[in-house]
Amino acid sequence: LFFVNTRDTAEFLSSRLAAWYQDPGIGVHHGSLSKDVRVQMEDEFKAGRLRALVCTSSLELGIDVGGADFVLQYNSPREVSRLVQRIGRSGHGVGEVxxxxxxxxxxDDVAEACAITRRALAEEIEDLVVRQDNRSVLANQLVAMAVSERFASLDEAYGTVRRSWPFRALKRADFDEVVQQLADLRVLWSRDGRLGRSSNSLPYFFENISMIPDVKTYRVVDISSRRAIGTLDEWFVAENAKLGESFIMRGTAWRFVEFKEDHILVEPVREIGDVPSWVGEDIPVPFAVAQEVGRLRRERDLAAYPVNGRGAAKFLEYLASVGDAPLGTDKRITIETARDVIIVNACLGSKVNETLAQLISSLVSARFGQSVGLQTDPYRIVLEVPRSVNPQQIVEILRPEDPDALEPLLRVILKNSAFLRWAFVYVAKKFGALRRDVDWESVSIPRLLKTFENTPLFEEVLDKVFWERMDIPRTVDVLRKIRAGEIEVVVTRMTPVGRAGLEGGRLLVTPSKADHATLMAVKARLEKESATFLCLNCKMSWRDTVRDLPAKIRCPRCEALMVAVIAPYEKDKVAKLDFGGTDKESRSKAKRLFTNASLVMAHGKKAVVALMARGVGEDTAARILRGYHETEEDFLRDLLAAEVTYARTKRFWD
Incomplete structure (x- = not known):
């Protein structure tokens, strides 16, 4: 089994391995594949027909995958428990290793993997901590009670809920507020100390029968080739998908062109965009693991770790590359600057760094009145800031007068943050405020956040973010240690260790214009089309594949050159058209057909290719064909631009 951390990596590696080894014995398994495909892969692996299966956490838990001889983990598994679970898929039997x-x-992955493997061998597994008083779960169970019993006593419902260990300390006031919120949303009915079902209770109940996030995915289709290039999750579409906005997928920048019910049309662009990710895929690195990486940086000794010589040498070279500059460790935070970028090197793990990043970026943005770009990993916080920001101001933020004020401060400064939007989508569905099939083109998440401010739903959004993406208690402890001098904060120059956060391990391809591969995909698509022709002389119609057409188009019956390209559904109507008709509609259709046929007569197959492009009519085709094209690619580039323009604007005049 070949475990990877993301679906994109699974697809990338499986396709490359299959190409390199020309071996059909390599499969792929992840959550975005259909159930039939996943089951097929599992069965073939068990039967031994597949020698290797590239997989994500979809094969990590709960499924008998049969006998695996060996496990490969591509890059750090990020958690000790995850490594134990994955490696444990091999030798899965009594007495086996x-x-x-x-x-x-x-x-960074070398050091992180060292820390995780040492902890796994020492049986130092992360503690399992359960969230308390989850309002989304409470809302779900209250509606279930209302559905199962015609009328239920609120006192009895409260007592039942508190018998569950995670809700043992639930306050009655918090319970009543959630009941009232659900009643206001008409998801249930509540009056005189009782609750019952409303007309919306059953639809809600069946849509939310599970608390597992029901994340809708959209296929992303390249407009040039009409091929699917990947999928985007609903939360990313809700937050980022606006016409004209760009994003990154498969290492390439794309721009949103058109939204369909189940897919999105995009075009390749030059600028860098947002990086899509999937909720639940970005596994957080625990504080303890990141601190051990910091200790390895400080001590520079890997003798006690199960790492080979090459890995150890690469890590030590990496540390030596900073020269005499101070290095971020378990006992030191360094702040590096370069132009409009500030990098905070902090070996504090994913959640603490995310908490500090939100604190720093919000306060800097409020102070300077400008937005702050933000990116975090377990060992860095990367800030794109106004040039007037002094790194010493970041140091001041990391030394607050009262570290215990962090949570109330974050509750205020995160209220209008885009950081909350992904959580709002989930919570709003679990409270019945959004339907599962919500149309994101007609919904404004910022407006909804404002509407639900100071409600139990909004408090649940904040609590969910604090629990899943941040670690406030540990961050408070870090801030206290900084104030006490136990963790030093040093401003320094840019180093290779800090710069690694800018590279992010991603290869970004940013073509200045549609590249050769894109244009050849356009050509291949158009030449695969089947064109319908009408001879304006003898009225014969026929079909032919564009690829098989001669350079000059003639009617096969009368050999006339006035041949028009028509839509298949037009064939019968156009054949009966009276070209000598005097009514306005007949004159208009005849003029269009003669223009069309004139283009085909003058430009031959090239005109047919142009007219087969989506949204390219006679006028647009004439304009493109009149233009100067030094190469075939120039011609194809103009066709692609016309298709993109059509896709962007057709909703205004369809």
């Missing part, structure tokens, strides 16, 4: 290896592609 589980065998596997981590392949690290970056020096």
């Amino acid at each position: 589980s065998d596997g290896v981590i392949l690290a592609t970056h020096e």
Whole structure:
């Protein structure tokens, strides 16, 4: 089994491995594949027809995948428990030994993998901590009670809920507020100390029968080739998908062109955009693991760790590359600057760094009145800031007078943050404020956030973000240690270790214009089309594949050159058209057909290719064909631009 951390990586590696080895014995398994495909892969692996299966956490838990001889983990598994679970898929029997290896592609991953493997061998597994008083779960169970019993006593419902361990300390006031919120949303009915079902209770109940996030995905289709290039999750579409906005997928920048019910049309662009990710895929690195990486940086000794010589040498070279500059460790935070970028090197793990990043970016943005770009990983916070920001101001933020004020401060400054939007989508569905099939083109998340401010739903959004993406108690402890001098904060120059946060391990391809591969995809698509022709002389119609057409188009019956390209559904109507008709509609259709046929007569197959492009009519085709094209690619580039323009604007005049 070949475990990876994301679906994109699974697809990328499986396709490359299959191409390199020309081996059909390599499969792929992840959550975006259909159930039939996943079951097929599992069955073929069990039967031994597949020698390797590239997979995500979809094969990590709960499924008998049969006997695996060996496990590969591509880059750090990020958690000790995850490594144990994955390596444990090999040697899965009494008395057998589980065998596997981590392949690290970056020096940070080498150190992280060292820390995780040492902790796994020492049986230092992360504690399982359960969230308390989850309002989304409470809302779901209250509606279930209302559905199962015609009328239920609120006192009895409260007592029932508190018998569950995570709700043992639930306050009655918080319980009543959630009941009232659900009643206001008409998801249930509540009056005189009782609750019952409303007309919306059953639809809500069946849509939300599980608390597992029901994340809708949209296929992303390249407008040039009409091929699917990946999928985007609903939360990313809700937050980022606006016409004209750009994003990154498969290492390439794309721009949103058109939204369909189940897919999105995009075009390749030059600028860098947002990086789509999937809720639940970005596994957080625990504080303890990141601190051990910091200790490895400080001590520079890997003798006690199960790492090979090459991995150890690469890590030590990486540390030596900073020269005499101070290095971020478990006991030191460094702040590096370069132009409009500030990098905070902090070995504090994913959640603490995310908490500090939100604090710093919000306060800097409020102070300077400008937006602050933000990116975090377990060892860095990367800030794109106004040039007037002094790194010493970041130091001041990390030394607050009262560290205990962090949570109330974050509750205020995050209220209008885009950071909350992904959580709002989930919580709003669980409270019945949004339907599962919500149309994101007609919904404004910022407006909804404002509407639900100071409600139990909004408090649940904040609590969910604090629990899943942040670690406030540990961050408070870090801030206290900074104030006490136990963790030093140092401003320094840019180093290779800090700069690694800017690279992010991603290869970004940013073509200045449609590249050769894109244009050849356009050509291949158009030449695969089947064109319908009408001879304006003898009225014969026929079909032919564009690829098979001669350079000059003639009627096969009378050999006339006045041949028009028509839509298949027009064939019968156009054949009966009276070209000598005097009514306005007949004259208009005849003029269009003669213009069309004139283009085909003058430009031959090239005109047919132009007229087969989506949204390209006679006028647009004439304009493109009149233009100067030094190469075939110039011609195809103009056709692609016309298709993109049509896709962007057709909703205004369809």
